[in-house]
Amino acid sequence: MIWELEFIKALQSGSNRFFDYVMYFFTQAGTEIFFMAVALFFYWCINKREGYKYMNLFFASQLIVGAVKILVARPRPYLREYVGVDAIMERTGGYSFPSGHSNNVSVATVFCSDYARRNGSKRAFSITTACFIVLTILTMFSRVYLGQHYPTDVLCGMCFGVGLSLLGIYLFDLFGAKEEQSAYFIVPICFVLTVFGVLWYIFEGDSADAILKVAGIYMAIGMGYFLEKRNVKYEVKADKFYKYVLRMILGVAILFGLRTGLKYLFGLCDGVIGYFLSEFVRYFILGIFVSLLAPMLFKKLKI
Structure with a gap:
């Protein structure tokens, strides 16, 4: 716990207005707005089945992560009585563990990478995967920098997102054409x-x-x-x-x-x-x- 707070404090020691806004921009990749943009675009314009698959992955992982948050009930870093850890740009409600943003962006990464692998060229798959991995890392980093999560929150959130998505894709495909x-x-x-x-x-x-x-x-x-x-x-x-x-x-x-x-x-x-x-x-x-x-x-x- 202490090392995590010290880590956040070290990150925030270099905080400035420009970097705050940059990190706040990348943290949006884990929000419901980003999810809605991807999900609605797929469901209404690209492929209903794939859009439905993505919504299944997202909501199923959200339910599990939400339940874990309630059971663990870990307060957010900025709520600790510890000098030097602040909530930058916003004060997110709810509990800290695991990170919902990290879970969400990881789900998007697995889904989009899998879609590119099945429907695109090897080059498209490589580019899509690389871009979303970078986005995931930046989103995870932003959550810690902004004081909303501990490092272990974002790491476990990413593990939840990747693991649950891979399992979800496997289970979804079992339905075949009767999804x-x-x-x-x-x-x-x-x-x-x-x-x-x-x-x-x-x-x-x-x-x-x-x-x-x-x-x-x-x-x-x-x-x-x-x-x-x-x-x-x-x-x-x-x-x-x-x-x-x-x-x-x-x-x-x-x-x-x-x-x-x-x-x-x-x-x-x-x-x-x-x-x-x-x-x-x-x-x-x-x-x-x-x-x-x-x-x-x-x-x-x-x-």
């Missing part, structure tokens, strides 16, 4: 985790919002993809480039509108009901839009 049937496993697992999250909030008085959010959107993605593949059957390949652009602009605009509007609406409710609506139901609706309603809309508009 939508993964919903038979996703929905009940997310239901159990949702009950756990609500009970934890009621009896422990501690927030399990990370688990509820992921359980809500993951359950919706599984159900939505199942219904989309069986009924809507939207073809993502377009004859005009502008259609891809329209999909992304329209889809993202509606998605952020729903996210903001529902947050305000559900925020009017108090207690357990308000907590459940804001953390689970809101993200469930967002997941249904991404996986089912957006493809239906794109098909209706012929874009």
Whole structure:
């Protein structure tokens, strides 16, 4: 513990405004915004199956990492009574171990590398892998530099991301052409985790919002993809480039509108009901839009 705090202190001793912003920029690769950009681009424009695979890898790892965070309950470095360790640019909520950002960017690295290996040339695979490895290292470094994580947090977060992604790809491929049937496993697992999250909030008085959010959107993605593949059957390949652009602009605009509007609406409710609506139901609706309603809309508009 002490050596980790000393390490962070040594990094931050060279802090300056320019480097702070550079590190804050690279830390965004581990955020949900980066994930959404990759996931939506694949699901709406490239290949629905691959987009669904990536969302499975991301959300499954998020659930496991979120559960480990609650069980370990390690405070973030800047919360320790130790002189010289500061939160630079932001004060991230939640617990420290393992690093969610490091897990997230590692999942993206494994997925994109695997996609390039299966669908591109050896050169494309090498370049993609190299670029994402560099991005992963920079993201991990940024989390320590910014005072949000200990070195062991980011190392274990990376191990979680890589290990769970490799396992997830193997399990996903077992479904073959019937990958939508993964919903038979996703929905009940997310239901159990949702009950756990609500009970934890009621009896422990501690927030399990990370688990509820992921359980809500993951359950919706599984159900939505199942219904989309069986009924809507939207073809993502377009004859005009502008259609891809329209999909992304329209889809993202509606998605952020729903996210903001529902947050305000559900925020009017108090207690357990308000907590459940804001953390689970809101993200469930967002997941249904991404996986089912957006493809239906794109098909209706012929874009």
